[in-house]
Amino acid sequence: MLAAAKSQDSEARALLESGWWDDYVNNTANHCSWPGVKCNHDGSVIEISTPYDCYYEGETLSKMNFSAFPNLLRLDLNNSWLSGSIPPGLGHLTKLRELFLGSNRLNGSIPPEIGKLHNLVTLDLSSNSLSGSIPPTLFHLTSLTELYLNSNILEGHIPGDIGNLPSLQCLYLSQNRLGGPIPIQLGNCTNLGVLSLSKNSLSGTIPLQLGNLHGLSLIDISHNSISGEIPFQLGNLSRLEMLDLSYNSLSGSIPNPIHLTSLSSSYLDSNLLEGHIPGHIEILKSFQSFKYVDLSQNQLSGPIPTHIGNCSFLVELSLSNNSLSGSIPIQIGNLLFLSRIDISHNSISGSIPVQLGNCLKLKELSLSNNYLNGGIPLEIGNLFLLSRIDISHNSISGKIPSQLGNLLHLEALDLSYNHLLGQIPINLLHFPKRSFIGNKGLYDHHLRNRGLWCVKIILPTTIFVVLISLALLLLSRRIHRAKSRESYPSPMKNGDIFSIWNFDGRIAYEDIIEATEDFDIKYCIGTGGYGSVYKAQLPSGQVVALKKLHRREAEEPAFDKSFRNEVKMLTEIRHKNIVKLHGFCLHKRCMFLIYEYMERGSLFCVLRNDDAAVELGWNIRVNVIKNIAHALSYLHHDCIPPIIHRDISSNNILLNLKQEAFVADFGNSRFLDPDSSNYTVLAGTYGYIAPELAYTIAVTEKCDVYSFGVVALEVLMGRHPGELLTSLSSSPSSLQNVMLSDILDTRLSPPRSKNLMKNIVVATTLALACLCAKPKSRPTMKFVSQQFVACQIPLRKPFPSISILELVNSKLEMENEIKSPPKFSSHPAKYHDSSSNEILDA
Numbered sequence: 001m002l003a004a005a006k007s008q009d010s011e012a013r014a015l016l017e018s019g020w021w022d023d024y025v026n027n028t029a030n031h032c033s034w035p036g037v038k039c040n041h042d043g044s045v046i047e048i049s050t051p052y053d054c055y056y057e058g059e060t061l062s063k064m065n066f067s068a069f070p071n072l073l074r075l076d077l078n079n080s081w082l083s084g085s086i087p088p089g090l091g092h093l094t095k096l097r098e099l100f101l102g103s104n105r106l107n108g109s110i111p112p113e114i115g116k117l118h119n120l121v122t123l124d125l126s127s128n129s130l131s132g133s134i135p136p137t138l139f140h141l142t143s144l145t146e147l148y149l150n151s152n153i154l155e156g157h158i159p160g161d162i163g164n165l166p167s168l169q170c171l172y173l174s175q176n177r178l179g180g181p182i183p184i185q186l187g188n189c190t191n192l193g194v195l196s197l198s199k200n201s202l203s204g205t206i207p208l209q210l211g212n213l214h215g216l217s218l219i220d221i222s223h224n225s226i227s228g229e230i231p232f233q234l235g236n237l238s239r240l241e242m243l244d245l246s247y248n249s250l251s252g253s254i255p256n257p258i259h260l261t262s263l264s265s266s267y268l269d270s271n272l273l274e275g276h277i278p279g280h281i282e283i284l285k286s287f288q289s290f291k292y293v294d295l296s297q298n299q300l301s302g303p304i305p306t307h308i309g310n311c312s313f314l315v316e317l318s319l320s321n322n323s324l325s326g327s328i329p330i331q332i333g334n335l336l337f338l339s340r341i342d343i344s345h346n347s348i349s350g351s352i353p354v355q356l357g358n359c360l361k362l363k364e365l366s367l368s369n370n371y372l373n374g375g376i377p378l379e380i381g382n383l384f385l386l387s388r389i390d391i392s393h394n395s396i397s398g399k400i401p402s403q404l405g406n407l408l409h410l411e412a413l414d415l416s417y418n419h420l421l422g423q424i425p426i427n428l429l430h431f432p433k434r435s436f437i438g439n440k441g442l443y444d445h446h447l448r449n450r451g452l453w454c455v456k457i458i459l460p461t462t463i464f465v466v467l468i469s470l471a472l473l474l475l476s477r478r479i480h481r482a483k484s485r486e487s488y489p490s491p492m493k494n495g496d497i498f499s500i501w502n503f504d505g506r507i508a509y510e511d512i513i514e515a516t517e518d519f520d521i522k523y524c525i526g527t528g529g530y531g532s533v534y535k536a537q538l539p540s541g542q543v544v545a546l547k548k549l550h551r552r553e554a555e556e557p558a559f560d561k562s563f564r565n566e567v568k569m570l571t572e573i574r575h576k577n578i579v580k581l582h583g584f585c586l587h588k589r590c591m592f593l594i595y596e597y598m599e600r601g602s603l604f605c606v607l608r609n610d611d612a613a614v615e616l617g618w619n620i621r622v623n624v625i626k627n628i629a630h631a632l633s634y635l636h637h638d639c640i641p642p643i644i645h646r647d648i649s650s651n652n653i654l655l656n657l658k659q660e661a662f663v664a665d666f667g668n669s670r671f672l673d674p675d676s677s678n679y680t681v682l683a684g685t686y687g688y689i690a691p692e693l694a695y696t697i698a699v700t701e702k703c704d705v706y707s708f709g710v711v712a713l714e715v716l717m718g719r720h721p722g723e724l725l726t727s728l729s730s731s732p733s734s735l736q737n738v739m740l741s742d743i744l745d746t747r748l749s750p751p752r753s754k755n756l757m758k759n760i761v762v763a764t765t766l767a768l769a770c771l772c773a774k775p776k777s778r779p780t781m782k783f784v785s786q787q788f789v790a791c792q793i794p795l796r797k798p799f800p801s802i803s804i805l806e807l808v809n810s811k812l813e814m815e816n817e818i819k820s821p822p823k824f825s826s827h828p829a830k831y832h833d834s835s836s837n838e839i840l841d842a
Contacts, residue, residue, distance in 0.1 A: 133157075146170040244265070306331050389412070706771060
């Protein structure tokens with residue numbers, strides 16, 4: 001009795017010394033009645049948990065004398081805001097069966113002394129900041145059934161000794177930094193029901209031995225670097241309900257899951273899987289419990305199985321970003337519980353089945369970027385729960401059903417880039433214009449009525465005013481020409497007035513003065529360092545862009561000759577991605593250049609206008625970068641002598657109506673400074689100028705290469721990459737955790753097709769190579785241009801997991817273009833790991 005009383009006093013003292021029960025210091029009540037404390041019949045503490053509504057923010061476990069509780073069976077301090085480390089003294093609780101320290105702020109390593117708790121059944125250390133490796137002593141706990149170490153920052157490998165836990169039922173190691181392979185010894189944990197290893201850095205293949213764990217109901221190995229094929233042995237797991245292998249590098253075909261009769265959720269998206277979707281009727285008949293299927297972002301081909309209609313309880317189906325072909329099976333109408341279907345970015349053809357109208361629970365419908373034709377079924381108007389419809393980038397024709405306007409929950413609608421005709425239903429006009437863009441036959445009801453009103457009332461009035469104005473203009477012009485003839489003899493005006501050798505500058509000047517009303521500000525569409533740009537419609541009806549130069553040396557004979565020679569050379573340039581220079585006018589009052597007019601204006605303005613930027617999709621952006629590369633390659637390598645642009649920036653890239661890119665103002669610096677044959681005058685736009693120009697004034701073609709890299713990143717990011725350039729030059733290692741997908745323009749949906757992802761990776765890799773600090777380490781524009789055409793190698797890892805640092809370190813074969821790896825720092829070696837995985841398959 002005396003020993004028992006002494007033990008109880010020791011327990012009470014230990015509880016008080018912990019500081020968690022300070023309110024009971026002067027309380028005479030037995031400690032077994034304190035909140036969070038439970039005792040056995042002998043008055044010894046067997047359970048300690050967080051007192052009701054008590055949180056110990058900033059408190060640690062160091063004050064607790066655990067040796068005072070020899071009979072403790074359960075310690076539950078989950079969600080108690082505890083900090084500090086886990087004390088080794090926990091090893092004294094030899095009778096402990098349940099230890100809960102999850103969802104706190106604990107740090108440091110897991111003490112190996114926990115391995116002394118041989119009676120432990122449940123161990124929960126999840127959601128803390130525990131670091132270091134998993135101590136092997138944990139796997140001496142042969143009675144352990146549940147192990148929760150998820151959501152920490154644990155490193156190292158998963159020990160093979162984990163196979164020593166035959167009673168283990170739940171294993172949660174997700175959201176750590178664990179690497180290495182999945183141990184094959186897991187196959188010895190024959191009672192395992194839940195296996196969660198997601199969001200780590202695990203590599204290697206999926207062990208075949210997992211197929212022996214017939215009690216598994218959940219497998220989550222997503223967001224790792226697992227490669228190889230999916231073992232067909234997993235198809236024997238008849239109790240498996242959820243399988244998540246997404247965001248890995250799995251390849252091969254999807255095995256026939258004949259015995260997965262309990263499977264309700266299957267996530268195999270964002271891998272490198274290929275082949276057909278298993279669709280044998282004997283397989284799909286078994287999937288009555290199938291609810292969630294995601295096979296998106298793979299390389300699957302072939303048709304969508306018609307027997308998918310047997311999965312009668314299917315709720316979500318995502319097959320986007322593959323190479324699926326054929327038509328949408330009409331059996332899709334059997335999926336009465338379907339809430340979301342995404343078949344976008346494939347090669348699906350045929351019409352949209354009217355049977356979709358049977359899926360009354362459908363909320364999201366995405367069929368974009370396919371080859372669908374026919375009309376929009378009226379039956380879609382019956383799907384009253386629809387909140388999102390995307391049928392863009394197809395060949396859908398006919399009228400937009402007015403029934404779509406009855407969908408009260410519809411929040412997002414995209415019917416753009418089809419062949420739709422007729423009037424946009426009035427009850428859909430609240431959607432933005434981009435929802436309907438790219439359908440030439442569509443019109444707005446209000447605009448049509450306004451047009452009829454214009455025809456009936458405004459048009460006759462306008463015609464009358466125009467005729468009067470025209471008569472006055474002709475009279476004024478005749479008087480002006482009469483005065484001109486008095487000043488100097490009338491020259492010949494034969495041929496094209498823009499032919500540099502076949503027109504008189506004074507005549508061109510006269511026409512331009514009339515077209516721009518003597519360079520009135522209302523015709524000005526931009527101003528740069530060398531001049532102002534005006535839009536002018538000539539008497540022939542042709543629209544041109546006029547660059548009125550600031551320089552006024554027209555009367556100097558030396559400048560006149562140099563100016564004419566340079567312009568002659570530039571007018572001979574013939575490249576589809578360089579703005580055509582038609583000619584010039586050299587006049588005593590001013591001089592100007594006559595350029596081809598670009599309707600969409602500068603790339604700079606397009607990227608800074610949200611609506612215009614959204615129209616500039618990923619395919620278009622990649623092509624814009626290619627266009628610029630091809631143009632610069634031509635200037636550097638196909639012109640004799642080579643032409644260095646000296647001012648490549650988004651302001652000097654123009655777009656036409658087809659969204660094609662053209663390099664403008666090429667050679668301006670060249671012919672504006674006729675005496676600077678060595679290019680020693682600093683030119684360019686701040687933010688695009690190569691760094692070597694800070695300490696040298698010798699301009700080379702590698703300065704253009706650097707500027708191209710900046711513009712290429714700007715196109716992909718939708719903004720100037722200033723912060724990224726700073727990180728590249730000062731701290732490349734900080735880019736390890738910056739994903740490529742995170743820096744892309746968020747105004748666009750993420751790229752979906754594998755080919756598009758590959759093109760973006762190639763474009764980004766080349767852009768980063770162009771930004772090397774050392775000019776000699778940058779590729780030539782000829783190589784960059786050729787690489788866009790020649791680089792047909794596939795991705796080796798999922799797009800979302802590619803970091804900027806990996807692209808900096810990636811090794812595109814540049815033949816003899818680059819003699820050493822790119823260097824962005826004075827200490828580059830530690831940032832270039834030759835053993836790192838390459839992004840593109842060599």
